[in-house]
Amino acid sequence: MAFNKMNLKDIEVWDGNHAAAQALRQAQVDVVAAYPITPSTPIVEGYAKFKANNYVEGEFVMVESEHAAMSGCIGAAAAGGRVATATSSQGFALMVETLYQASGMRLPVVLNVVNRALAAPLNVNGDHSDMYLGRDSGWIQVDAYSPQEAYDLNLMAFRISEDHDIRLPVMVHQDGFMTSHTAQGVHTLSDDAAYNFVGEYKPMNDMLDFEHPVTHGVQTEEDWHFEHKARQHNDLMLKAPPKIEEVFTAFEKLTGRKYNQVESYDMEDAEVCVFCMGTSVETAREVASEMREKGIKAGVVGLRVVRPFPFVQVAEALKNTKAVAILDRSSPNGAAGAMFNEVAGALYNTGIRTLLSGYIYGLGGRDLTKAHLVALFNELQANVNAGKITTQLQQFIGVRGPKLSYL
Amino acid sequence: MSEIKQIKNLKDFSTSADRFEGANLLCPGCAHSIIVREVLNATNNDLVLAASTGCLEVCTAVYPYTSWDASWIHIGFENSSTAIAGAETMYKALKTKGRLKQPDRNPKFVAFGGDGASYDIGFQWISGCMERNHDMMYVVLDNEVYANTGGQRSSSTPIGSSATTSPAGSISYGEKQNKKDMMGIMAAHHIPYAAQVAPNKWKDMVKKIQRGFATEGAVFINAVSPCTTEWKFDPKDTMMITDLATDSLVFPLYEVIDGREFNITYRPKNVVPVEEYLAAQGRFKHLFKDEYKYLIKEWQERVDAQWAYLQRREEAKV
Amino acid sequence: MAKKGWDEFEIGAMLRTFNGEIENIAGTRQEDRSYTENSSYTASVADWRLIKPIFNKDYCIDCQFCWIYCPDVSIISRDKKLIGIDMDHCKGCGICVEVCPTNPKSLLMFPEQADEEVEIASWPKKDEKEA
Numbered sequence A: 001m002a003f004n005k006m007n008l009k010d011i012e013v014w015d016g017n018h019a020a021a022q023a024l025r026q027a028q029v030d031v032v033a034a035y036p037i038t039p040s041t042p043i044v045e046g047y048a049k050f051k052a053n054n055y056v057e058g059e060f061v062m063v064e065s066e067h068a069a070m071s072g073c074i075g076a077a078a079a080g081g082r083v084a085t086a087t088s089s090q091g092f093a094l095m096v097e098t099l100y101q102a103s104g105m106r107l108p109v110v111l112n113v114v115n116r117a118l119a120a121p122l123n124v125n126g127d128h129s130d131m132y133l134g135r136d137s138g139w140i141q142v143d144a145y146s147p148q149e150a151y152d153l154n155l156m157a158f159r160i161s162e163d164h165d166i167r168l169p170v171m172v173h174q175d176g177f178m179t180s181h182t183a184q185g186v187h188t189l190s191d192d193a194a195y196n197f198v199g200e201y202k203p204m205n206d207m208l209d210f211e212h213p214v215t216h217g218v219q220t221e222e223d224w225h226f227e228h229k230a231r232q233h234n235d236l237m238l239k240a241p242p243k244i245e246e247v248f249t250a251f252e253k254l255t256g257r258k259y260n261q262v263e264s265y266d267m268e269d270a271e272v273c274v275f276c277m278g279t280s281v282e283t284a285r286e287v288a289s290e291m292r293e294k295g296i297k298a299g300v301v302g303l304r305v306v307r308p309f310p311f312v313q314v315a316e317a318l319k320n321t322k323a324v325a326i327l328d329r330s331s332p333n334g335a336a337g338a339m340f341n342e343v344a345g346a347l348y349n350t351g352i353r354t355l356l357s358g359y360i361y362g363l364g365g366r367d368l369t370k371a372h373l374v375a376l377f378n379e380l381q382a383n384v385n386a387g388k389i390t391t392q393l394q395q396f397i398g399v400r401g402p403k404l405s406y407l
Numbered sequence B: 001m002s003e004i005k006q007i008k009n010l011k012d013f014s015t016s017a018d019r020f021e022g023a024n025l026l027c028p029g030c031a032h033s034i035i036v037r038e039v040l041n042a043t044n045n046d047l048v049l050a051a052s053t054g055c056l057e058v059c060t061a062v063y064p065y066t067s068w069d070a071s072w073i074h075i076g077f078e079n080s081s082t083a084i085a086g087a088e089t090m091y092k093a094l095k096t097k098g099r100l101k102q103p104d105r106n107p108k109f110v111a112f113g114g115d116g117a118s119y120d121i122g123f124q125w126i127s128g129c130m131e132r133n134h135d136m137m138y139v140v141l142d143n144e145v146y147a148n149t150g151g152q153r154s155s156s157t158p159i160g161s162s163a164t165t166s167p168a169g170s171i172s173y174g175e176k177q178n179k180k181d182m183m184g185i186m187a188a189h190h191i192p193y194a195a196q197v198a199p200n201k202w203k204d205m206v207k208k209i210q211r212g213f214a215t216e217g218a219v220f221i222n223a224v225s226p227c228t229t230e231w232k233f234d235p236k237d238t239m240m241i242t243d244l245a246t247d248s249l250v251f252p253l254y255e256v257i258d259g260r261e262f263n264i265t266y267r268p269k270n271v272v273p274v275e276e277y278l279a280a281q282g283r284f285k286h287l288f289k290d291e292y293k294y295l296i297k298e299w300q301e302r303v304d305a306q307w308a309y310l311q312r313r314e315e316a317k318v
Numbered sequence C: 001m002a003k004k005g006w007d008e009f010e011i012g013a014m015l016r017t018f019n020g021e022i023e024n025i026a027g028t029r030q031e032d033r034s035y036t037e038n039s040s041y042t043a044s045v046a047d048w049r050l051i052k053p054i055f056n057k058d059y060c061i062d063c064q065f066c067w068i069y070c071p072d073v074s075i076i077s078r079d080k081k082l083i084g085i086d087m088d089h090c091k092g093c094g095i096c097v098e099v100c101p102t103n104p105k106s107l108l109m110f111p112e113q114a115d116e117e118v119e120i121a122s123w124p125k126k127d128e129k130e131a
Helices: A016-026 A041-052 A066-079 A089-104 A129-133 A147-162 A191-198 A225-255 A279-293 A311-318 A338-348 A370-386 B031-040 B055-060 B080-097 B115-120 B123-132 B182-187 B202-214 B228-232 B235-247 B274-279 B282-288 B290-316 C065-069 C095-099 C116-121
Strands: A011-014 A031-034 A059-062 A083-087 A110-115 A140-143 A170-175 A184-187 A214-216 A262-265 A272-276 A298-303 A305-307 A323-328 A355-361 A394-397 B047-051 B071-073 B108-114 B137-142 B193-197 B219-224 B254-257 B261-264 C051-055 C075-078 C081-085 C107-111
Touching (some): A031 A041, A041 A059, A059 B080, A066 A083, A066 A089, A066 B071, A089 A110, A089 A129, A225 A305, A262 A279, A262 A311, A272 A279, A279 A298, A323 A338, A323 A370, A338 A355, A370 A394, B031 B202, B031 C065, B080 B137, B108 B115, B123 B182, B137 B202, C051 C116, C095 C107
Parallel strands (some): A083 A110, B047 B071, B108 B137, B193 B219
Antiparallel strands (some): B193 B254, C075 C081
């Protein structure tokens, strides 16, 4: 039975989950194997509804756990077709074993991760703990700050992931609730334009080619394992970034919407900068503009591509600043923030000296308010004025009780 | 390609061109590969295969070698069932969309796992696949122990067996729990076909595998796989031990159709006492001490009770 | 097999069994297949063996019990006849001898260094007790 196409308005009012579900529909995914978990559930519910109403020709399987969801995705991807799923938080944590299998076997899968805190204590709201948990898993990770970006990045993710030079799975992150459940205007592509952009799936090492049998998921011990891991890292470091850039450029050509590995806002002459991810980027941009009116040269850098980490581009974006705040939305549990450390490494090793301080914020969906950011920019300016960091290197913001600061 | 392969006798069967290769790293005398060969050779259709982590997997795909002549995948310890279900789902999708490279084939999807991977860690995944009724076959290579990691107990390890994590000792007769009734649990999913097989009864086994391949939907196979290393017998005796397993009715051979219709498929002419089965294996050696002989009697009673139960189920057709 | 560098193999540690295309694997005998160097068919486990089977075709009835119960795909049967043993893949488990129903047996185990011609020349006679 032929499936139906959907007539979309140029601008639809979608939340991030629906935007992602629409992108999966338009990409004509062959197999979605999924398991529901808040706040990503509406992605698979939306997709199920598309399937029930004949807008999806591919298969949709609701399995019995997130581990099984990714296991099914791996089997389906190895068989040779387009594969996607979605998850959050505890489900993501349950998936972790298989995340390494998907990337190590070089199988293209698009995984929507609607970011949510990790228990204990249990929490359904957005922070970046799950995104951080995935950072060594060998996947490409891109972060959407809005429903529009969730839509766009999903379409781009297939093209990056499935490219024969890349063949690495891609996570598309968005903030739980703040993005996933907040409806905004989303500029759409027609079904045909979106599918043409994503392109036909081109099989590689596919198990369903019965005339060329393949063995996937071998054992390698000390005499081979290192070489395979090295190759994967090499391809993430050297092949993925230009491919990501190429796809970003092609998407800009099609839509006019420009994406960068590192998103700079008002950074040309910025002296103080907030570096963050997710919905905080938009809030920080708004506050930065207001700070400019008060005479503070404020800018914002958002990380778009989390993995492979754009080391050089991050350093480049921050090279003329005098003070930078790195915002980590995941409990560092006994260290400086992971993002703080990564940016510090990028700056130190490129000879860039700026006053770098770290902030832990927003855990479990705690709001990052404009007032927080105003105070933060003022603190950075104070650092600039003093010529040194006037606080400890790591501070918690927005948490009740006596002030927490370390290092 | 989809007609059932004609195998009237062993001479017919021996004309099969194996799709599993030697120089794998399984122990000499391992029953796993005998089972795998009987499964694979039961059809001429294309095969898509999966294996869970375990003896079969680590011995047949150690880089840079593969012993598989059909597409094969391994992900983890718990999920060969779901891996093959994913592949089968992709097959359906590509068939619908007209994108199969060789659209005229009728491939069979088979996942293998040991009892550890199946009765224990992968239990939920198998249950999910059976419940969703994927068009696939799951085969347990049931050697009643975590053999690949050196002989730890699984929920398939029978009472009185000495395993490394339930060893027999001065105050212990070894494993305390009875073997999980995996066949009963799988049949309770009301899948179209479930069967217990043994490689010594090759004709019975191949008939069941062929029925499984001809079945649309999920098929569960539990295959007894005597383990020379962990059951502690001479590698040359693998088939003799398998004969004792089936002829003592410790491993009754039967099938369950749609979760309701029970058919016993092998009735030994001379039923062997369970004691003989136990005595042939080092893992039960300690049961022959005076203080544990009551366990042998209990073993026999359990086997008799299970056999009576199966016969009642068969007669009742429920 | 030569140890390759990180940039010299297929991504994902994927292995191919055959060179090029193979249309009908189940209909193609091992000797007619073009295995890659990655198939264990091209490897040998002969050095695992301490004892080896010797096949005496004079007594063989081609029942194929040894073929079906060989765990190592090492009994070579063609056109329903046992024609030999694959000594690269035989691990010397001895199952073939145990399941051989003839009297005397058509397969017997000998030390690895035993000479086939010598052993066949001095093959045991029919066991009258068993018969």
